[in-house]
Every structure is written in C-alpha cells, then in structure tokens.
Amino acid sequence: MTSLRYEAPETVEDAVRLLADADGEARALAGGTDLLVQLRTDLVRPGLIVDLKRIPRLMEVSANGAEIRVGAAVSGAVLGKSEAVKAAWPGVVEALELIGSTQIQGRASLGGNLCNGSPAADSVPALIAAGAVCEVAGPGGTREVPVEDVITAPGRLALGPGEIVVSFVMPKPPARSGDAYLRFIPRTEMDIAVVGAGVALTLGEDGVCTHARLGLGAVAPTPLLVEDGAKALIGTKVDDEALAALAAAASAACNPIDDKRGTVEYRVKVAGVLARRAALIALERARSNG
Amino acid sequence: MATATKETGNGNGALKYVGTRPWRPDGVDKVTGRAKFGADISLPGMLVGRVLRSPHAHARIRSIDTSAARALPGVKAIVTRDEMPEVPSQWVPAGEVQVNYRDMSQNVMAREKALYDGHAVAAVAATSAAIARQALDLIEVDYEVLPHVIDVREAMQADAPLLHDDMFTQGVEPAPETPSNVFKKVYFSTGDLEKGFAEADVIVERTFTTKPVHQGYIEPHAVVASAGEDGQCEVWCCTQGQFTVRAYCANLLGIDIGKINVTPSEIGGGFGGKTVVYLEPVALRLSQLAGRPVKIVMSREEVFRASGPTSGGAMTIKMGATRDGRMTAAKAWLAYQAGAFPGSPIQPGCMCVFAPYDIENAEVEGYDVVVNRPKVAAYRAPGAPISEFAAEGVVDELAKKLGIDPAAFRLMNAAKEGTRALYGPKFGPVGCVETLEAARSSEHYRTPLGPNQGRGIATGFWFNIGGESCATINVNEDGTATVIEGNPDIGGSRASIQLQAAEALGIPPERVRPLVADTSSIGYTFLTGGSRVTFATGMAAIEAAGKVVQQLRERAAKIWDIPVDAVEWEDGYARPSGSNAGDFEPMSLAEIAAQAGKTGGPIAATASINAQGAGPGFGTHVCDVEVDRETGRVTILRYTAVQDAGKAVHPSYVEGQIQGGAAQGIGWALNEEYIYDEDGRLENPGFLDYRMPVASDLPMIDAVIVEVPNPNHPYGVRGVGETPIVPPMAAVANAIENATGIRMTDLPMSPPRLLAAMDNGGANGGA
Numbered sequence A: 001m002t003s004l005r006y007e008a009p010e011t012v013e014d015a016v017r018l019l020a021d022a023d024g025e026a027r028a029l030a031g032g033t034d035l036l037v038q039l040r041t042d043l044v045r046p047g048l049i050v051d052l053k054r055i056p057r058l059m060e061v062s063a064n065g066a067e068i069r070v071g072a073a074v075s076g077a078v079l080g081k082s083e084a085v086k087a088a089w090p091g092v093v094e095a096l097e098l099i100g101s102t103q104i105q106g107r108a109s110l111g112g113n114l115c116n117g118s119p120a121a122d123s124v125p126a127l128i129a130a131g132a133v134c135e136v137a138g139p140g141g142t143r144e145v146p147v148e149d150v151i152t153a154p155g156r157l158a159l160g161p162g163e164i165v166v167s168f169v170m171p172k173p174p175a176r177s178g179d180a181y182l183r184f185i186p187r188t189e190m191d192i193a194v195v196g197a198g199v200a201l202t203l204g205e206d207g208v209c210t211h212a213r214l215g216l217g218a219v220a221p222t223p224l225l226v227e228d229g230a231k232a233l234i235g236t237k238v239d240d241e242a243l244a245a246l247a248a249a250a251s252a253a254c255n256p257i258d259d260k261r262g263t264v265e266y267r268v269k270v271a272g273v274l275a276r277r278a279a280l281i282a283l284e285r286a287r288s289n290g
Numbered sequence B: 001m002a003t004a005t006k007e008t009g010n011g012n013g014a015l016k017y018v019g020t021r022p023w024r025p026d027g028v029d030k031v032t033g034r035a036k037f038g039a040d041i042s043l044p045g046m047l048v049g050r051v052l053r054s055p056h057a058h059a060r061i062r063s064i065d066t067s068a069a070r071a072l073p074g075v076k077a078i079v080t081r082d083e084m085p086e087v088p089s090q091w092v093p094a095g096e097v098q099v100n101y102r103d104m105s106q107n108v109m110a111r112e113k114a115l116y117d118g119h120a121v122a123a124v125a126a127t128s129a130a131i132a133r134q135a136l137d138l139i140e141v142d143y144e145v146l147p148h149v150i151d152v153r154e155a156m157q158a159d160a161p162l163l164h165d166d167m168f169t170q171g172v173e174p175a176p177e178t179p180s181n182v183f184k185k186v187y188f189s190t191g192d193l194e195k196g197f198a199e200a201d202v203i204v205e206r207t208f209t210t211k212p213v214h215q216g217y218i219e220p221h222a223v224v225a226s227a228g229e230d231g232q233c234e235v236w237c238c239t240q241g242q243f244t245v246r247a248y249c250a251n252l253l254g255i256d257i258g259k260i261n262v263t264p265s266e267i268g269g270g271f272g273g274k275t276v277v278y279l280e281p282v283a284l285r286l287s288q289l290a291g292r293p294v295k296i297v298m299s300r301e302e303v304f305r306a307s308g309p310t311s312g313g314a315m316t317i318k319m320g321a322t323r324d325g326r327m328t329a330a331k332a333w334l335a336y337q338a339g340a341f342p343g344s345p346i347q348p349g350c351m352c353v354f355a356p357y358d359i360e361n362a363e364v365e366g367y368d369v370v371v372n373r374p375k376v377a378a379y380r381a382p383g384a385p386i387s388e389f390a391a392e393g394v395v396d397e398l399a400k401k402l403g404i405d406p407a408a409f410r411l412m413n414a415a416k417e418g419t420r421a422l423y424g425p426k427f428g429p430v431g432c433v434e435t436l437e438a439a440r441s442s443e444h445y446r447t448p449l450g451p452n453q454g455r456g457i458a459t460g461f462w463f464n465i466g467g468e469s470c471a472t473i474n475v476n477e478d479g480t481a482t483v484i485e486g487n488p489d490i491g492g493s494r495a496s497i498q499l500q501a502a503e504a505l506g507i508p509p510e511r512v513r514p515l516v517a518d519t520s521s522i523g524y525t526f527l528t529g530g531s532r533v534t535f536a537t538g539m540a541a542i543e544a545a546g547k548v549v550q551q552l553r554e555r556a557a558k559i560w561d562i563p564v565d566a567v568e569w570e571d572g573y574a575r576p577s578g579s580n581a582g583d584f585e586p587m588s589l590a591e592i593a594a595q596a597g598k599t600g601g602p603i604a605a606t607a608s609i610n611a612q613g614a615g616p617g618f619g620t621h622v623c624d625v626e627v628d629r630e631t632g633r634v635t636i637l638r639y640t641a642v643q644d645a646g647k648a649v650h651p652s653y654v655e656g657q658i659q660g661g662a663a664q665g666i667g668w669a670l671n672e673e674y675i676y677d678e679d680g681r682l683e684n685p686g687f688l689d690y691r692m693p694v695a696s697d698l699p700m701i702d703a704v705i706v707e708v709p710n711p712n713h714p715y716g717v718r719g720v721g722e723t724p725i726v727p728p729m730a731a732v733a734n735a736i737e738n739a740t741g742i743r744m745t746d747l748p749m750s751p752p753r754l755l756a757a758m759d760n761g762g763a764n765g766g767a
C-alpha cells in the first residue's frame, strides 16, 4: 500500500528543501483545487505533499512603489478584496475570479493555476498581458521568470526540482492604462476555457496606443504571448481597423488541436473575436483612467 | 372507494388539502444533510467492492486470470463471468419498456464479449478501497479487440461490425436470414398516406439527429448487499424501485424472491436511470462468496461509462398541410440506438411522434439498433423527446411556409377528446388545446423581441402510466396516521401521497406521515417511473383511507350504539346523521383512535390496486433565445412551460417537475453529448466536459399549470414528471431558427455547430 506524507513548512527555504530532498514524486499544494482532484481520480500518486499556505510570503498581497506583488498561493476570494490590485489590473483579478465557483474561489490561486500547466488556465493570459513575472525560489536560489515562459508544454513547466513560484510581480500601470480578460465557455460557469484572451494597453494623451500586450489561452499547447497583437494596436487609436488587425493576429497565432472542447476552426475564429472584445473593454478602462 | 367521504369524484372545488403547499416531509432532512443516501449505509465487517471495466468498445474476452488478485492479502472475493449464473433469454415487461434477463445479466458482468468502454468484466471485494484498487490492477484480462460501431446509421449498414451473432431483425417479413445490429422494426399506420400528401399544399421533409444524453442524477449508483449463511439477503441501494431490484437480483442470481429484502435509500435523482441494476447483483454475489456485507459506490466516471443514457436517434420526418392550415399527412422514419443490448425506447418514440395532432393519414416506421455504447436506460418520457423534437421542427417549418402563427397552426390541428391516436386508442379528456391556448395568450408570447433574438414554441405528449401499487394506513393512538407505501420519492411523491391521504381522512397533512418501506414491509409496488406514483399510489392511499374511514365510522357507531349507516364522516369527524343527527357530539379521528383498543383493536387498512386510466400529459413550452453571431453561443433569455397536471396535488412540486424537465431539455438541446475517440472510448466521463446546464445558464423557468381533470382519478390527477422534457429541444431549435433563419436539425446545437451553420449560410453543423 502506498503512503502519503503531508508537510506544512513555514518558510520558503523549508518548502524548497522538502521538495528538493524528496525520494519519490513530491508536489507543492496551494489551494488543492487541481491537485486534490487529481489525487482522488488517481491521476497523480505523490509520496509527499508540501502545503505552501503556511508560508507568509506566498499568502501576501502588497503594492509598493512601482510594483504589485501577489503571493503565489493567495486565493481568488482574497485577491478579489484587494482594492490596489483591482485598480491596477482588474483583468487579472477578474480572470482569477472566473475560476470555478464560490467554494473553489476560497482556495484557487494564481500559482496553482499556472503551475498546473494547463494551456487553458484562465488567469495565465491575463497575467501575460499584464507583463507579470514570477519570482521563483529553488535549491539554487531565487530567479525571475516571465509568466509566458513558465509553461513549456501541457503539464510541463520550466521549473527545476524543488523550485516553487513564490509570487507574481506586476508593474504599476501608467495613467490611461487598462486591461481585460475574456474567455469563451459553452456554459456560463464551471467550465474550461475553449479560448481565453487577455489584453492590456496604454494610451498616450492623444489617445494613440503606446503599449499593448495580448495573451491567449487554450489555442496552442501553451498559453501564448502574441507579439503581433501588440503591433496591431500600438500607434493606432484602437479603431475598427486596428481591432480587426488584432483579431487577425490573434487568429493567426493559434495552433490548436481538435478536441472534446472545440474544433480547430472554431478556436481560431473565436480567438479573434475575444481578443477584439477584450481590447474594447481594456480601451474603455484606459480612457477612464485618465 | 370511500363511500362516506365527501371529497370523492371530481369535486375539485371542495378539496381542502389537495392543492395546498405544505413543507415536504423529506425536505428538512435533505437541506440539513441528515437524509441517508445510497452511499451513507455502513454495516459491521463491511467490505469495499470495486468493478474492473473494459477499456475497449468491442472485444472478445479470451480469458480472465484472477490468481494474482486472489493472492493479495485483504481480497475476500472476486466475481467474473465464471461466478455469475448463465441466464436464459427472457423478455419481461417493465413499465414503459421491456427487459431481457439474459442481456441484463451480461450487462452487469460481461460474458463472451465486452460490448462497450466501461462494460464490467470483474469485481473485487476487499478490506479496503486501496486493496480493492490494487487487486483490480492484478487481474489479467486477455482481450481480442474487435471492430466497433458507435453511430446508429453506420450500425445499420450490412457491413457493420456485429455485436450479437444471433440477432435477426424482428418485425420484418420475410424474416432475415443474416444477423444484423437491428433488433426489431416497429410499424404503425393509419389512413391513406399518398392521398394525404396529395391533398397537401405544402410539404416539408427533414432529417434530424439527436445524441444520447445521460440522466445526470447527482447521486452515483451505490449499494450495500449482505447475504447471510441461511440464504437470507439484504440489499440497501438508491433505486427507483426496490421491488424491481429484488426481482432482478432474484432472477440473475437464482435466489427466491422471498429471501431478498431490498431497502431503498433516499435518492439523489434518477429520472429513469435508476430503474435498472448495475451493482446490486454483483455486490450480492460478492457478499455470498465473501460471507460479509459488500458496499460498492460508482465514481462519476463509472456512471458515465457504464450507466444510462437514453438513446440517440436518426429521424426523417415528412409532413404536409393545406393552405388553410390543416395537417393532411405525416410520415416518420426513426432509428434509435439501444446501446450494447436491444431495448431502446423506439416503440414509445413511434407512438408519440405525432400524438399532439389529429392527422388522418400517417405512417411511422422505427428501428431498434444496437451499438457499442452503454445499454440505454429510461430517461423521462423515454423515446418521446427524440422523435417529437424532429416532428415539432417540421411542424414549425410548415407553419412558417404557410404564414400561420406557429401556436395557431398547432391549435388548428391539436388532439382533443375523441381524437384517435396513431397507435390505436381514442383520447379521453386531454389538455393539448388548453396548454397551447395558455401559451398563446401568455404575456410572454406577445412580448416584442430585440435584435438577434428569437422565439420558439413546441408542444409535447407523453402517455403516463398507472399499474400496481399498495398503500397501508396505520392510525396511531393519538390520532396521527402513517401512510406506508413502496415508491422511492424522486420528485416529491411523499408530499403528494401525504396530501391525498390527508384529504381522504379529513385531517391536516402534518398529521399524516408518509413512509417508503422496504420490500418486506409493503405489498408489491411497481417502480417510481412513468409519472405513475402520485396517480397510482395516490389512488391506493385514497382507497386505504376509505377503508380506514369505514372502520372509524364503525367504531363511532359502536360507541354511540347506533347503526353504522347513521354515521357520516366529514372533515375528520364522525357525526350522527339521519334520524340520529344531533344526538351526539361529533367525534374526531383522534378521539376515536384513543378508544381503538376498547372498540375492536388498532385501526389500519391496506389497499392493493392495479391503477388503470392514467391521463395522458400534454405540455407547451415557449422559449426566447439570443444568439451571439460571432461565437455561436445561445443564451436562453426567457422560458415559459405550460402543462396539464389534471389536478396539481402539491403545486410547488408540480412546478418543480416542470422546471426540472425544461432545464434538462435545454441541456439536451444545447450542449450535452458523449464524445468518443476513434477507438470508441468515452472522452468526457464527467460533468466538466459532459455539459449539463448550471444554474446561471438558465433564466427562472415560469411554470404554468393547466388543470384538465383526469376522470379516472378521484381528484383528477395526471402524471406530470415526464412530459416537461419533451418540448424543450424543439422549442429551443425553433427559437434559434426564428433568431437566425437557420434550422438546426442536429443536437446538440452547441456553439461550434451553430457558428459553423451560420458561417456556411444555413447548412447544418453535421451529425
């Protein structure tokens, strides 16, 4: 019979050591809304679980100077109460809050959403659009990894043994900035994104777009940063023509598969539709952040 | 019948408790979590059972080696085909469908072949779940994988992989000489079809498909079985029919019926899907071998891979009408998937397809087809939603071509009292016209729509059944009463039986406690299905109450020393009447009950009936949708469901049934489907990807009750549980057509399909 060891360290260093020194398979545990489900259905059978929720750094939200820092294990319910983050990156908060239901919100975290490695994770395209960077701690010390570089293939991460994500760092956006995340699901909740699109943009005083980022989910083996999406908007007034170019760039970036959640044709088309709709919301927000 | 009670016959106006909305007797336990469901039962020494299931859609089982699993410490019993008795083929009626014991036996445990992904091939009982799981890993099954077939039309082809070598289509002349996957052909006709189409000014012909859909009950199948050394067997399980479980276990395992007692737990939904057995005979066999109780609970994945669903279908419908709106001819060709064993609801599908209409010339041809999927089980109004979805689409298109309002067109042709149904009988009083009129005159039907919005209407029919029921009423010494009955309560039937008994006794419902008994404590009662319980078991309760009232009058007569004929029963009181009127103070039921010991002993009565004359149910639904033209998403904006309940005994639970049926039908229409990979493995065995609607997907469904009394029930009751799932698929499809101009003929009308159809300028999304 297999046994399962549970540890709840109180420092990042202890967590890293426990994970790095484990003999068999070891897993970090944040909210458990992915991990516990996978355990119950025999998808994973780890020998060690390291709960990260007792580590203060992973449970804090802070906004100081030019930066916003969100602990990797902060739940959607907690982040949704942070006025500072909501004011700066409403799209990121909304993306995390889309996950699951009220019960799931009490637990689900950005770190877990990213590190589960799903190309359809809802918060990831929004984090990519926001330009978020992960602070990663491991046996060799701490390093920074942009969110778009973390997932390398479905279920595979650019993290080494014993490495964990400690927090997400996002810049404080300048005036006239806005972001938004939209996903398409056949139902209204409790579903997995068929397509997800996050857009962040900044306007100059003249209303011309000076900065933009487009993140897409569920349309390729990993979440994508779409550089051509940014190019479609920067230097424009985000008019219909620019939005059409954005939609085309989004569709062109897709490299999806036909699966039970959607056909290739459908995902490619809807990626463009959602990118445009998300950009319109981001634009509206940027204009009211004068 | 209780001759001296006041409220017999159709004196609906005089009803005191029937038609009110007290708390349901099971409500508090359910919302507090106190209610005991299938998986909540535990016994001392109980073992954990787990089932090994075929990973192949179609495979010959060459051998099963259980030796390594048997050697594992903690494993107490293993069952494979070798431990299950071989059962001969025998068809028996089971309410709305027929069952075959050989097929049932081979469905609960595969014999020569595994016929679908998820088919049980072995089961283990062990001292812990972990050991049971490990034991399953140690069982070696040698499969010869065979070609499989999933689609109903493909399965009908001459070169399709054969599931059963000995299946020769029944109902065709001359009898075929080669076996096929077509189990039987059903045929009905009336009038002269050619003449009918010749009279028509407009003819519409369309081909439709629907996908199998699961009943989606929230509670997975669960059982605890215990076989004693003396051969006495106890079974606790979540089921819609404890007597059915008893009979099936007895037949499959060769046990006397009298040696098995089955106790039904509370049930977390069934919708027809818990009228069959999967785990019960296996758990009982394991218990016989292990000498200890065995519990098996399915995972959600097992529920999807191995239980339910209802059929998917392929249908061609052709209908004609005259310019002035008279339907002159209708023709249907229907093929239903039965799953791995014959027995799809093709017969009721054929009988219902045109039932809402009075059409002189009609012909229906149907086929029951086996495919490599789980054997279908009943699902609310089995068979009817599939064929009526297709017919109601064609009816809508005819109305459009004729330029007649779709509700008015339906009304012009609606079935009414005296209409002869295609399958034979003439309707008595029915509410088809009344539901259509209520829908047409509703505020909803007249409210203007916005851009990209559309409105659809559809009517549906279901027979409803009666059948065998028992009820016992025990009058307690304080004047309360207990009604014991044999129908697991899946839709509020305890409340409706409580109310009917209270009405007949003349005491408030809170003084009548209903109880669902095990098979040894109440007489044979057919399962909860066919919308029969409030009608049939309600009648048994009324009859038992009548017998109790007779005894109460006798006791009062004895106390007063007057003839029993001079005692009348009114409102829960015995009163002297006739020449004795006013001679004595009226005596309440409680006062008579308190003296029962002195006047002849306990007061109790049982009624056992075979209820005839279930009133058919009609419903008409109106649905508004908004279509997102860029994503194909359909939002249900507003939904009104009208239904004839005969008499709504507890209106809240009638509304609940109507709303639930509509909600399930909307899921069937928009998103629910089984997705199989190339090898015939189910890819979406869970609620994440098998997309039933969630609460936020639906508006509040307005339920409108129409009451056209059923003359065969003392209070006018008709069944209500099934009809509401019949109209939604067509109501949604008709609304989408109204919004987009595109007739969707294939379910589900999911966003990718609808978007593809819109992008192709109207061609349908494909099967």
Ligand SMILES: Cc1cc2nc3c(=O)[nH]c(=O)nc-3n(C[C@H](O)[C@H](O)[C@H](O)COP(=O)(O)OP(=O)(O)OC[C@H]3O[C@@H](n4cnc5c(N)ncnc54)[C@H](O)[C@@H]3O)c2cc1C
Residues within 6 Å of the ligand: A027, A028, A029, A030, A031, A032, A033, A034, A035, A036, A037, A052, A072, A073, A098, A099, A100, A101, A104, A107, A108, A109, A110, A111, A112, A113, A114, A115, A116, A120, A121, A122, A123, A163, A164, A165, A166, A190, A191, A192, A193
């Ligand atoms: C009912 C339900 C609905 C859901 N709906 C959605 C939805 O709408 N959208 C969506 O995107 N997801 C959804 N999910 C999935 C899940 O809730 C999210 O992915 C959630 O964000 C996971 O966070 P968690 O904290 O619970 O992660 P956990 O389950 O604790 O962890 C997930 C994985 O990440 C690893 N991990 C966790 N934290 C770290 C860290 N700091 N560093 C390194 N590795 C780490 C774990 O080892 C594990 O492998 C749903 C899940 C359920 C059960």
